[in-house]
Amino acid sequence: MESKDYLKDISEIKDLMNKSSRFISLSGLSGILAGIYALIGAAVAYWLVVEYSEGILILDGKIFKLVMLDLFLIAFLSVVTGIILTTRKAKKNGATMWDTSSRRLVLNFLIPLIAGGIYILIILNQQKYGQTGALMLLFYGLALVNASKYSIGDIRYLGFIQIILGLICAWLPGYGFWLWVLGFGVMHIIYGTWMHFKYDSK
Numbered sequence: 001m002e003s004k005d006y007l008k009d010i011s012e013i014k015d016l017m018n019k020s021s022r023f024i025s026l027s028g029l030s031g032i033l034a035g036i037y038a039l040i041g042a043a044v045a046y047w048l049v050v051e052y053s054e055g056i057l058i059l060d061g062k063i064f065k066l067v068m069l070d071l072f073l074i075a076f077l078s079v080v081t082g083i084i085l086t087t088r089k090a091k092k093n094g095a096t097m098w099d100t101s102s103r104r105l106v107l108n109f110l111i112p113l114i115a116g117g118i119y120i121l122i123i124l125n126q127q128k129y130g131q132t133g134a135l136m137l138l139f140y141g142l143a144l145v146n147a148s149k150y151s152i153g154d155i156r157y158l159g160f161i162q163i164i165l166g167l168i169c170a171w172l173p174g175y176g177f178w179l180w181v182l183g184f185g186v187m188h189i190i191y192g193t194w195m196h197f198k199y200d201s202k
Contacts, residue, residue, distance in 0.1 A: 027085035028199060031192025034078035038185040041074040046177070074184075101150055109147035112139050133176030137166030137183045152199070158191045 045067045052063050116139025120132060144159030162183050169179040 027082065027089045028192045028194070028196030030078075030082040030085040031188050031195060033081050033085075033192070035185050035188030035190075035192060037074050037077045037081075038188060039181065041070050042177070042181045042185060045070050105147050105150040108150055109143045112143040112146055115139070116142070130173050130176075131170055133180040134166045134169035134173065137162050137169055137180065139166075140184075141166055152195070154195065154198075155191075158187060161187055 048063050048066055048070070116135060119139075120135050123129070123135075124132065141159045141162030141164075144162065145156050146159075148154075148156035148159060165179050165183040165187075169176050172179075
């Protein structure tokens with residue numbers, strides 16, 4: 001009996017240590033909304049290119065700049081929504097939003113993401129934009145996998161999916177737009193829904 005109690009105590013201590021080293025207040029709903037933003041933004045970008053640019057995106061053209069603005073708005077809305085919903089969830093759980101674990105999470109997420117963003121800007125400046133979609137998926141996937149050790153481990157699976165889609169996109173660049181939609185739109189909605197029912201609805 002005492003042996004079982006010791007094992008239970010050890011298990012509880014291990015669980016508390018695991019929680020203290022990980023940021024577990026990420027909101028599944030923010031993932032769903034990020035996916036919806038991506039789908040709406042992709043639809044707007046597709047309409048702009050087809051309607052006003054005859055299906056051809058010129059790097060220094062007006063439509064390209066509008067598409068870049070569209071992408072920026074998707075990222076901005078996703079980040080703001082994620083911060084608001086995650087803060088609300090953290091307060092609900094009595095957790096601190098900005099602590100050591102959340103700082104580690106953000107740092108490890110941003111390192112691959114910023115490096116990837118700078119690299120994409122460099123190749124765009126060189127007028128090499130055929131692999132842009134693949135690079136966005138790859139670096140985002142790497143950022144998720146890198147950050148997963150400081151958060152809910154399940155986000156690594158979304159990262160793996162993004163990396164796989166990025167590699168497929170690099171292999172089949174003609175399908176880059178649709179693979180981007182699948183990765184940033186559809187997969188975020190599926191992942192966010194799964195996370196919401198697994199963690200948020202408890």
